[in-house]
Amino acid sequence: MELRQLASFLAVVEEGQFARAAARLFLSPPAVTGHIQRLERELGVQLLERSPIALTPAGERLVPHARTMLAAANAATDAVADLRTDDDVPLRIGVMAPGSAELTPVILRAFRRTHPNIPLTVENLSFAEHTTALTEHKVDLAFVRPRPDDERLTVDVLTTEPRVLIVPSSGPGGDADALRLSDVLDLAFVSLPQGVPRVFTDYLYFASARNGVPPRRGIDEAATIQDVLTSVSAGRGTGAALHSFSRLYRWPGIRFVPVVDAPWAQSVLASRRDDIRPQVRAFRLLATTLAHDLGPRLASASEAARAFPPLEP
Template sequence: MELRQLEYLVTVVEEASFTKAAAKLHVAQPGVSAQVKQLERELGQELLDRSGRTVRPTEAGAAVLPYARAALAAVADARFAVDELTGLLRGRVAVGMVTSCAPLGLPDLLADFHKDHPGVEINLVEDNSDRLIAALRAGRLDTAVVGLAGPAPQGIATETVADEPVVAVVSHDDPLAGRTGLAFDALRDQPLISLPRGTGLRTCLDEACAAAGFAPRIAFEASDPNVLAQLAARGLGVAILPGSLAAYHRATLHTITFTGPELRGRLALAWRGEGPAGPAARALIERARRALAPVRP
C-alpha cells in the first residue's frame, strides 16, 4: 500500500470522477485508475462504485476513507514539522467565497499569504453558501467565507467576520420611500429583489417570511448584491440587502429598517470541524482568523 494510492483514492472520491481527479492531481487518468485498482487488489475489495455517472465509494471504500485521509494528514504534518525548522511551507489550499465578501479584503489576505509562502498553491472559487459548505464537508475546500442566517451547520466550525442588519431598500420615488421603519409583514404583497436560494441572505429572508406566515414574492434574483441595488434603484421592487451595502448606495436608494423582527446577516470564515487536512490550510486559516476582523455595525 502506497501513499500515492491513498491520495488517488481520496481525490477520486472528492471529485466523484477519475477524469477530474487526474486533472486535479496533474497525472494521466489511466495512471489514477491503475493505482486505485492495485489498491483494491491488495485489500481484496472494490473501493469505488464505477457503475453510475459519478464515482462513489462502496461500503468498503467508505470504511477505508477515514484511514486514508488520516495517513495523508500524518505525512503532511511530518513535512510541516520539518518545514517549520527550515522556514518552508508547501502544499495546496482550496478557498471558497460568496460574492458579497469582497469588502473583507480576502484578495489582499491571499496575496500576502502567497508572498510569505510561495510554495503553497492557492485555489479560489466563488459560489453560494450552501454549495460552499457542502464542498467543505466533502473535502473539496479547506476554508470558505460563507453567509449564515443562523447557527453554524453541523460538522462545520466558524468564526464570524461580519455581523450586520439586513434592511429593505427602494428607489427614492417608491411609495415606501416615506417610511424609515417597516413591520416585516408589510412585505407580504411587495415584489421583492433578492439573492438566490442557497445564500445566507436569502435564507434569512425566507425564514422571516415563513415566521410571518407568507411566502416571499420574488420578482428578481441576482447573485451580485450590487445588481439587486441597481434593480431597486430603477423602481422594480424592494431589495433585501446588508445594511453596509444599502449605505453605500444611499444616493440612489432609500433604506427602511425592519421594526420587528430585526433581521441580521452574518459572514463567517468556515472550515471542517475536525480541522483542515493539511498544514498549509491550517496556516492560512489562522492568518485569516487574525486578519478578517469582525464588523458589527
C-alpha cells in the same frame, strides 16, 4: 510593504532610538533606517520625525495595523511550522460576494504576504453554493453569510452586523430613513433558485418574523448579489443584506435602508470540519486574528486600502 519594514518601524517607535531598535533586531542602524525609508516611500507619507524621534499622524495611524499584522504573521507561522514548503497545491478560497466586507481583501492580501509559498485561488460563489462549495470540495474555505448550520462544517465568525433592506429609490421604502420588520414583510422579494439552503432563504426573507407565512416573490430570480442589485434597481423586487453592503455598493436606482428591529446576522469563514491541514488552520487563524484586531477599524474601505495596499505585480 514587508514584515521586516514593519518590525523596524515598531522597534524605533518602542525604543525611541534607531540604535536601540537596531540592537533589539540584531541589525545595523543603517539597515533599520533603510527599512523605514523604503516603507515611507511605498506608503507615500512620512511616518517618523527624526529629531527627536516622534510619530507623525500617518505613523500613529499605522502603528495598530503594524502590530496586528506582525502578531497575525507570527501566529500563522507557528500554525504551519510543519508545513512542507514544496507543496504547490493551491488553497482554494470561495467568496460569496462581498464576503466579510473590507476584511475579505485584507485577509487574502495578508495571507499572500505571510505565506508566499502557499498558492491561493479565489472562486466566486452563488447563493446556491452557500454550503455545497465546501461539502462537494469545490473550495477549501469560504467567506459566506449567514452562518451555515451544516454539521459537516466549522465556522469562524468575522463580522456581526445589523440588517438593511435593498429597495428601489422610487419604490416602497425608498424615501425612508429606517424601516421596521412590520414595514417590509409584505414587500415582494427577489426569488432564489432551487438548491439554496434553508438557512440562507430564512436569512434573506426575515423568516424569524414571518410566523411561517411565506414571502411574496418578485419577478426575477437572483443567484448572486449582483443579480439582486440589478433586479431591485429595475423595480422588480426587494432584497436584504448586511449593513456593510451600504458601504461597498453604489448602484443606480437603489437605496439601502436599515431595518432597525431585525436580528443581526453574521458573515463567517467556513471550512470542512474534517479538513485539518496546516494551511487551512493557518488561514483560519490569520482571518480570525485580523477580524478581531482590525474589524472595528475597517469600516472605511479607504482606511483598509491605506493599511494594506495591493501587492505589486
